[in-house]
Amino acid sequence: MNIIIGNAWPYANGPLHLGRIAVWLPGDILARYHRMMGDNVVFVSGTDCHGTPVTNRAEEEGITPLKAVEKYHNEFQECFKSLGFSFDIFEKTHSEYHQEKVKEFILDLYKKGYIYEEVAEGSKHLFFALSKFENDIRHIFDNQDGWRENAQKILKRYLDEGLRDRAVTRDFDWGVDVPLAGYEDKKIYVWIEAVMGYLTASMKCLSERNEDWREYWSGDDSRVYFVHGKDNIPFHTVIFPAILCGIGIKEPNLRMISSEHLKLEGKPFSAVKNWALWADYITKNYNVDSFRYYIMLNSPENKDTDFSWREYINVNNTDLVSTLSNYVQKVIRFSRKNYGPKIPNGKIEENLKNEILDLYFSVGDDIEEGNFNNALNNIMDFCRKANKDFQENLLWEMAEKNPSYCKNKTYNNIQIVANIANLLEPFMPNICENIRNGLNINEPIWSFVEKKAGILKEVDSELKKIDKRRAIDEVLRLKEKRN
Incomplete structure (x- = not known):
């Protein structure tokens, strides 16, 4: 089986805390399991480089958006590596490959009539005809398998209300250029170009393997997992499936691993209030x-x-x-x-x-x-x-x-x-x-094994008991940091 596992992409606007890691960890478990099953796996994610959150963070730190992207992308890579995430590719949306492929997709959708021009607030913009894909999305929803209940409920609400077209371009100076004349002063909205990262990253990875990326997205023996938090459900259940349909992938075998929230000692994680458990502290x-x-x-x-x-x-x-x-x-x-x-x-x-x-x-x-x-x-x-x-x-x-x-x-x-x-x-x-x-077993496999011969060696599992009083110290540390 050909397996795509897409973990949601973190914004390049700050370090990662445990609340976000808890949402993404299922992707690594799925990737490791399917590899043990002998499936062909592409486990993808990357850094979401564009949009207002990134430029705001860069301004706060007194650096350029590009410097912020480089800083946090490197930090994310090190963080995921230390947490044991086994990505096949961890890209960034500011890479040349991603930007060029996004432009190709935008042009393809434009030529097919799924992206159109319209004047809004005195300025010409491009719009994505999301409303044209309502029947396609409903078909995907009716045939879904393995979706969590929160994803089903949110998608049903969107369908009941009716899908609405969305602006593709914005007046901004940081992002992916628009590949059409007359839009030189605009960039592509992050909501559409960032989700295309699942496509572009998998395409880049599979091109290096000399494999057909469409077989992984729409083949008879393929499956695509999206691993994300509750807040990102509309992008993965509505917008990205519509994009897939627009480029000719009409019946993708999608599974939504959409998590609720993890709290910390009874309170929501908050980077602003410094109520967080940071990934680097854990490792x-x-x-x-x-x-x-x-x-x-x-x-x-x-x-x-x-x-x-x-x-x-x-x-x-x-x-x-x-x-x-x-x-x-x-x-x-x-x-x-x-x-x-x-x-x-x-x-x-x-x-x-x-x-x-x-x-x-x-x-x-x-x-x-x-x-x-x-x-x-x-x-x-x-x-x-x-x-x-x-x-x-x-x-x-x-x-x-x-x-x-x-x-x-x-x-x-x-x-x-x-x-x-x-x-x-x-x-x-x-x-x-x-x-x-x-x-003396070299590789794991998802099948019963019987070890009949070999030399046994002492095992140091590296697991040690932790003093229960450490819990008091850690909670006090949290409260001191918040204050």
Whole structure:
């Protein structure tokens, strides 16, 4: 299957905080999962460089808009890299490639009559005939699959009210030039050129692979995910699908992963009020994978959720350290102590294999449908059960009395560890890579694996318990920064 995953593009007008990261993280999970499935994936995003928010920020900092773009684009790239985002391409809308392709699309839409000229407020402007695509958008909506409820409700409201044409050009000096004579003093509105970034970035990426970009957007075996926040739903459900229809992509297989809001200690994130948890602070002071886990466990999928320092620390200590890390290390240490560095001989229990296979199917379905917290809960329930069974089997005491039984049980637990590393890979890639290294497994795959031979090594999961008093310190730090 050909997969496009488009994460919303952040404006080049300030650093990134956790409230925005929580909305975008599902894109990386989808990309990693589909790669493990063997699908052809293009995971795209980039910096939104034009428009008033960027020029205002540049003015505040006493620099040019171009300098602001360069500053924040580089900062975004470093931020996403440190958070483990696996973009195939992270572009910017001020790139020469993007601007030239946008002009080509604008001309194409103009020649087809979907962009027209009109005098407004004494000045000639271009307008996008959004109203002409109402039936197309309704058809996409009627045939949608895997859209979150908030996206469905907002699109339905737009359709009920009737789609209205929108201005394409504006009197501005920062943005993409208009490719028509008589518009030299104007720029293309950011609302239309920025969303075209999904097209231009994927086109650039696929041209380097010598692949047909249209096959990814409209092929019989293609799917497109849009990952964004509630505020951006109209652009992804109304405007961009209309643009796709206008350039000849009439029936794209779209899925909307549109999140609600994540709050911070009960209050909305606010950069202005300095009530925020910045991405660079997280990466410098905490285990990134533990944050990825907690954010998705607490993902604002269907309603607003709250980031609580106390809850984060509790989840890290119980789920990740006491359960996951403890179980993995106990299994490998027990095997190495009693059977040496090599994986002991054994046979997989049929009921265990079936349980793991069922887990791959159910978790995979949840990921594709955007039910990430349900997927994580099911994986962790399986891990808790395995940890409990390992304890109750009393293998440490029975190793000498019943070596055959213990050896086979150990073999089965090693298989559980190997498959847990696969199942959690999209969510916590660094930790899972460490687990796979302990089992000498090179690459993750979304399929049941049975590790029959190889050398076992000690696993340092890098997961450590956090002092619960740290929560008080972090909340105090937030309040001090706000004041």
